[in-house]
Amino acid sequence: MPELPEVETTRQGIAPHCEGRRIRRLLIRNPALRWPVPADLPARMEGHTIHAVDRRGKYILIRLDAGTAIVHLGMSGSMRVVTGPAPPLKHDHVELQLDNELIIRFNDPRRFGCWLWSDTPDQHPLLNALGPEPLAAEFTGALLYRLARGRQVAVKSFIMDSRVVVGVGNIYANEALFKAGIHPNRKAGRISADRYHRLAEAIRETLSAAILMGGTTLRDFVNSDGKPGYFAQSLLVYGKRGQPCPACQRPLREVRTGQRSTVYCGHCQR
DNA sequence: AGTTTAACCTGGGTGC
DNA sequence: TGCACCCAGGTTAAAC
Known part of the structure; x- marks a missing residue:
């Protein structure tokens, strides 16, 4: 959830x-x-x-x-x-x-x-090594670029690493990478500062919009009133394998990135 | 040291 | 209906 x-x-x-x-x-x-x-x-x-x-x-x-x-x-x-x-x-x-x-x-x-x-x-050990809050001022594309130097890991796994930035799980990682036009499996160390700036912006936008809509309910998430969240209807790629890309209409692809399902557009995301 | 894998659990969906 | 199997929004710790 x-x-x-x-x-x-x-x-x-x-x-x-x-x-x-x-x-x-x-x-x-x-x-x-x-x-x-x-x-x-x-x-x-x-x-x-x-x-x-x-x-x-x-x-x-x-x-x-x-x-x-x-x-x-x-x-x-x-x-x-x-x-x-x-x-x-x-x-x-x-x-x-x-x-x-x-x-x-x-x-x-x-x-x-x-x-x-x-x-x-x-x-506390669970909290003391956490990265910045994605909606705080210290989370920037420059920070992502700096932390990514020399990293071979897929950029999707990189932004889901809580030591890099907190709060980006599988759904929003897929969404933000689509918005930024970055291929999820691209190595974190092989992305320009300019593109990391776009990615940081996409993460902020995606998370902010989802908070305003009460989160995403796929199966069972309910808020404190027992109601679902409504961001699911705003999802661009997550869970939409085979459906047309919102930008170019080519079918969205699905692969696995470290055990997690990854959906992306092979044309729009490089 | 960086990266991948297995593990913690239940429940829903699918296919035989 | 039943059963075996696969998958799921997170995160740690062990294994390469």
Whole structure:
């Protein structure tokens, strides 16, 4: 499921309900996520006040006065705001009960997500080596060009590397490369500074547009109200193998780049 | 050191 | 219907 736009959509959905609220209870129904949910997480969170719900890359940071919960949605995770008494759904593994009767339920069928705790999240091993936010000023074509010197890896894998830039998953990597006219399998070190400038711009545009539309729902992504995102109807190439290129009408091709499906136009992308 | 591969899981779709 | 198989939005860690 979630790439950066979906995580940001989720964050925006739950933050207004959480911020300033005290946690009445943290209920863990199934601690077997990507890593085990720490047994002392309820004790660390219950009774404390949520100062902010932030995002770093695809991580949601629930900041309390006493430390920070680090939450990842993995490939199939979502969070719902539940207002009244309602039985938990299958795969509702964690829930945050607030002092205003609202409940935030974390649902994750594949259990690739996580709930961890850190007193210093910026220094946490999962966060301390992350690259820049794609929508921040320090993310530029010049940065991509510099980091790509000498790299033999396919440019698609390069921009999906969270040490280079965070938040670009398979869907948006395909979309941004199409917009920039760059072949996904071109070696990262063999692309000009000018073309990296276009690519950085395409990444920013694609992610911004997707956030405005509430993310992309392919199968199961829902926002905190349980509604899907609508960016799927704006996709240019992802999932469209064999369909005409939006620019030149030639059929789009599909290959695999490091285990991931890659769709591109062999004419428009070089 | 850079790059590729396997692994963590469930569920939906497809083909026999 | 059933079953085997393949695929999926992420990321780490081990293996080349």
